[in-house]
Amino acid sequence: xxxxxxxxxxxxxxxxxxxxxxxxxxxxxxxxxxxxxxxxxxxxxxxxxxxxxxxxxxxxxxxxxxxxxxxxxxxxxxxxxxxxxxxxxxxxxxxxxxxxxxxxxxxxxxxxxxxxxxxxxxxxxxxxxxxxxxxxxxxxxxxxxxxxxxxxxxxxxxxxxxxxxxxxxxxxxxxxxxxxxxxxxxxxxxxxxxxxxxxxxxxxxxxxxxxxxxxxxxxxxxxxxxxxxxxxxxxxxxxxxxxxxxxxxxxxxxxxxxxxxxxxxxxxxxxxxxxxxxxxxxxxxxxxxxxxxxxxxxxxxxxxxxxxxxxxxxxxxxxxxxxxxxxxxxxxxxxxxxxxxxxxxxxxxxxxxxxxxxxxxxxxxxxxxxxxxxxxxxxxxxxxxxxxxxxxxxxxxxxxxxxxxxxxxxxxxxxxxxxxxxxxxxxxxxxxxxxxxxxxxxxxxxxxxxxxxxxxxxxxxxxxxxxxxxxxxxx
Amino acid sequence: xxxxxxxxxxxxxxxxxxxxxxxxxxxxxxxxxxxxxxxxxxxxxxxxxxxxxxxxxxxxxxxxxxxxxxxxxxxxxxxxxxxxxxxxxxxxxxxxxxxxxxxxxxxxxxxxxxxxxxxxxxxxxxxxxxxxxxxxxxxxxxxxxxxxxxxxxxxxxxxxxxxxxxxxxxxxxxxxxxxxxxxxxxxxxxxxxxxxxxxxxxxxxxxxxxxxxxxxxxxxxxxxxxxxxxxxxxxxxxxxxxxxxxxxxxxxxxxxxxxxxxxxxxxxxxxxxxxxxxxxxxxxxxxxxxxxxxxxxxxxxxxxxxxxxxxxxxxxxxxxxxxxxxxxxxxxxxxxxxxxxxxxxxxxxxxxxxxxxxxxxxxxxxxxxxxxxxxxxxxxxxxxxxxxxxxxxxxxxxxxxxxxxxxxxxxxxxxx
Numbered sequence: 001x002x003x004x005x006x007x008x009x010x011x012x013x014x015x016x017x018x019x020x021x022x023x024x025x026x027x028x029x030x031x032x033x034x035x036x037x038x039x040x041x042x043x044x045x046x047x048x049x050x051x052x053x054x055x056x057x058x059x060x061x062x063x064x065x066x067x068x069x070x071x072x073x074x075x076x077x078x079x080x081x082x083x084x085x086x087x088x089x090x091x092x093x094x095x096x097x098x099x100x101x102x103x104x105x106x107x108x109x110x111x112x113x114x115x116x117x118x119x120x121x122x123x124x125x126x127x128x129x130x131x132x133x134x135x136x137x138x139x140x141x142x143x144x145x146x147x148x149x150x151x152x153x154x155x156x157x158x159x160x161x162x163x164x165x166x167x168x169x170x171x172x173x174x175x176x177x178x179x180x181x182x183x184x185x186x187x188x189x190x191x192x193x194x195x196x197x198x199x200x201x202x203x204x205x206x207x208x209x210x211x212x213x214x215x216x217x218x219x220x221x222x223x224x225x226x227x228x229x230x231x232x233x234x235x236x237x238x239x240x241x242x243x244x245x246x247x248x249x250x251x252x253x254x255x256x257x258x259x260x261x262x263x264x265x266x267x268x269x270x271x272x273x274x275x276x277x278x279x280x281x282x283x284x285x286x287x288x289x290x291x292x293x294x295x296x297x298x299x300x301x302x303x304x305x306x307x308x309x310x311x312x313x314x315x316x317x318x319x320x321x322x323x324x325x326x327x328x329x330x331x332x333x334x335x336x337x338x339x340x341x342x343x344x345x346x347x348x349x350x351x352x353x354x355x356x357x358x359x360x361x362x363x364x365x366x367x368x369x370x371x372x373x374x375x376x377x378x379x380x381x382x383x384x385x386x387x388x389x390x391x392x393x394x395x396x397x398x399x400x401x402x403x404x405x406x407x408x409x410x411x412x413x414x415x416x417x418x419x420x421x422x423x424x425x426x427x428x429x430x431x432x433x434x435x436x437x438x439x440x441x442x443x444x445x446x447x448x449x450x451x452x453x454x455x456x457x458x459x460x461x462x463x464x465x466x467x468x469x470x471x472x473x474x475x
Numbered sequence: 476x477x478x479x480x481x482x483x484x485x486x487x488x489x490x491x492x493x494x495x496x497x498x499x500x501x502x503x504x505x506x507x508x509x510x511x512x513x514x515x516x517x518x519x520x521x522x523x524x525x526x527x528x529x530x531x532x533x534x535x536x537x538x539x540x541x542x543x544x545x546x547x548x549x550x551x552x553x554x555x556x557x558x559x560x561x562x563x564x565x566x567x568x569x570x571x572x573x574x575x576x577x578x579x580x581x582x583x584x585x586x587x588x589x590x591x592x593x594x595x596x597x598x599x600x601x602x603x604x605x606x607x608x609x610x611x612x613x614x615x616x617x618x619x620x621x622x623x624x625x626x627x628x629x630x631x632x633x634x635x636x637x638x639x640x641x642x643x644x645x646x647x648x649x650x651x652x653x654x655x656x657x658x659x660x661x662x663x664x665x666x667x668x669x670x671x672x673x674x675x676x677x678x679x680x681x682x683x684x685x686x687x688x689x690x691x692x693x694x695x696x697x698x699x700x701x702x703x704x705x706x707x708x709x710x711x712x713x714x715x716x717x718x719x720x721x722x723x724x725x726x727x728x729x730x731x732x733x734x735x736x737x738x739x740x741x742x743x744x745x746x747x748x749x750x751x752x753x754x755x756x757x758x759x760x761x762x763x764x765x766x767x768x769x770x771x772x773x774x775x776x777x778x779x780x781x782x783x784x785x786x787x788x789x790x791x792x793x794x795x796x797x798x799x800x801x802x803x804x805x806x807x808x809x810x811x812x813x814x815x816x817x818x819x820x821x822x823x824x825x826x827x828x829x830x831x832x833x834x835x836x837x838x839x840x841x842x843x844x845x846x847x848x849x850x851x852x853x854x855x856x857x858x859x860x861x862x863x864x865x866x867x868x869x870x871x872x873x874x875x876x877x878x879x880x881x882x883x884x885x886x887x888x889x890x891x
Binding site: 375 | 481482485487489490492493494507508511512513514515516518522523524525526527528529530531532533536537538572575576578579580581614650651663664667668670671674675723724726727728730738740741742743745753754756831834835838841845848849
């Protein structure tokens with residue numbers, strides 16, 4: 001039987017040194033007895049002084065976990081870890097065998113250690129010591145369940161770099177001073193001040209944030225176990241808060257209804273009322289403002305905003321699309337998404353300047369089907385197009401375009417009011433009431449949906465030709 | 476109104492902020508104070524520094540700048556016509572409190588919201604100024620969550636995104652009708668437009684980071700922890716189905732990180748047409764569960780509602796179990812063979828348990844005893860699974876299965 005005495009329980013370097021030597025020598029776990037130097041001298045001889053520089057290759061995850069689990073406060077830890085590394089030498093898959101009892105123990109101990117570190121990050125409460133040369137100094141007393149100070153301290157360094165601090169635990173202390181992190185022996189609670197000027201504020205906050213109508217003590221205790229309460233200044237308020245909760249809710253119920261505060265009128269700066277225009281709108285701005293308030297069909301419930309047409313009042317060409325897409329809906333402007341990009345390029349090729357056209361849509365609100373993180377475009381129904389025609393007609397009446405180009409079937413329906421197909425209307429120039437010319441073509445998004453690159457090129461050329469035809473009617 | 480001590484103001488303005496359910500401080504970029512030699516860090520995962528006796532965690536200093544408000548939303552304690560005591564912090568006081576609390580390790584950062592005073596823009600400006608000062612003058616690296624004021628100028632929203640980790644705009648009530656009814660001054664369109672601004676801001680920041688010419692000159696991040704929102708549950712007539720519909724629309728439209736569902740709790744000095752009852756906490760809990768099914772388990776809204784009735788989720792059992800009981804033809808599922816998507820649909824198996832099952836079953840077939848290491852509720856799994864040593868037999872189709880899962884009737888708490 002080999003005996004190993006560890007002088008510093010929880011110190012990974014010491015355990016690793018001993019374990020490495022034993023592994024090199026091939027000492028089986030059942031032939032090792034691990035003892036803590038704190039337990040006093042052993043009756044059977046001294047510890048084996050093992051010096052070895054041989055390297056042992058072990059899974060990195062296992063070493064990382066062992067580095068944490070060594071802090072787990074249980075006398076069996078060094079022996080159990082040694083059994084695991086012994087087995088890992090011959091079984092590289094060991095850690096994935098999560099159903100194995102020893103691996104299961106390791107994972108649970110690791111989880112408990114990490115949880116303890118996390119709780120230390122959360123529940124350390126610094127108290128201010130004073131200020132020196134513009135630098136504040138703080139100290140905290142904390143009692144972790146395991147020997148985790150060295151695992152937890154780097155977090156405090158990263159977070160509280162700009163101040164000096166010390167965390168004192170029964171086992172050890174960490175001190176951050178002059179941009180150096182040092183460790184020392186454990187201490188006692190009375191090394192840390194008993195109060196802090198800000199604690200009253202913190203307790204006031206803690207009491208104010210508690211909603212007496214939703215008491216859930218078990219949920220609180222699951223996450224903030226009672227063992228931590230001793231060192232949390234706010235925890236002394238828990239009992240009085242709970243004791244008063246019922247009465248507070250009762251008072252709320254009794255005083256449930258009250259009349260309006262008479263002073264409230266004084267604080268209110270009445271918003272300038274948006275004038276409701278009559279339906280004889282005279283400018284594009286007025287139409288846009290009216291469209292923004294549209295509730296003529298239920299599409300307004302889910303779309304971000306309505307998207308009115310955009311362009312100069314004297315535009316000779318009016319382009320009518322189907323409806324805003326995802327990007328148009330977000331930005332409130334027509335043709336700014338992928339299809340808008342395609343359109344802009346085609347317009348340029350056809351020799352048309354986008355900024356001189358009036359661009360609008362048959363339907364002013366985005367219609368979509370939510371699918372996870374995306375909104376899938378849905379075609380508007382004939383009814384929705386017909387209802388929204390109200391706005392398109394107003395835009396038409398004001399712009400009085402010489403030519404209207406409809407992009408896609410919905411736009412064609414909105415302009416003609418019939419179910420005529422693009423196929424039957426395409427290629428020619430049609431006369432609308434009042435002498436406006438109509439050119440029917442596809443919607444640019446059609447080009448984005450075609451799978452075949454050759455077809456795209458053909459269709460795109462035809463699209464540009466249609467747009468160029470509109471140009472030939474410009475004055 | 477002047478002359479209130481900081482303690483009095485804190486009591487009023489923290490109390491006024493407690494009805495906002497949001498508390499998260501996670502999901503942002505990693506930062507620390509080592510290079511700036513200031514104060515603060517964020518590590519990806521937020522930390523809950525304390526818990527209130529209502530079970531909610533305290534992670535951020537959550538306060539209002541002021542509880543004066545020109546709006547009169549009837550569900551809100553701070554509405555203009557409420558008789559609640561009013562107070563207002565100066566920006567310096569908020570900054571001081573944040574730093575004092577942070578240095579004592581009480582909090583992860585600041586969650587600042589405000590009643591609307593003077594105008595949306597004026598209020599938003601004040602919030603942004605506090606965040607700017609914390610970041611630039613005090614080199615504060617902790618978490619900042621700003622409530623955006625719906626309708627504020629796009630320029631202010633852009634600035635807010637520069638300083639804050641997270642932005643949020645509350646939709647308040649799930650339906651347009653509810654909002655018109657209870658908060659006539661808030662326009663759903665204004666709220667959604669503000670959310671759209673945040674999403675566009677995020678997208679722009681990502682695009683400019685991608686397209687930058689010099690690799691090292693990183694453009695500033697825009698609200699790296701994304702945006703969230705809150706809905707109040709139980710104040711108006713909206714059904715769970717309406718709420719989940721609103722949720723799916725919001726998730727898809729504005730890439731929200733989270734939606735918070737806040738059970739309407741009776742407020743002191745309530746408006747006369749609101750329910751003076753105990754908050755529907757179980758309903759809120761079921762909605763959170765349903766929300767998880769939507770986001771992490773591949774459920775559609777319509778599927779989740781199959782387990783409920785009349786547009787409401789089952790209050791007695793959880794929505795996944797309720798769905799499974801309606802769809803018994805799918806079960807039992809073979810733990811050793813079923814694809815991940817199907818495992819995710821087994822009541823009692825969470826995403827983590829499913830991951831572990833999928834990875835460990837490559838090494839050998841699983842038995843019932845093995846499952847106990849992944850999940851705490853093997854009993855719940857029994858009717859729905861097959862393992863090497865377990866067949867549910869008639870259990871899956873037994874008529875009283877729901878009764879087995881329903882909790883025993885309990886005497887009501889005497890609290891209320």
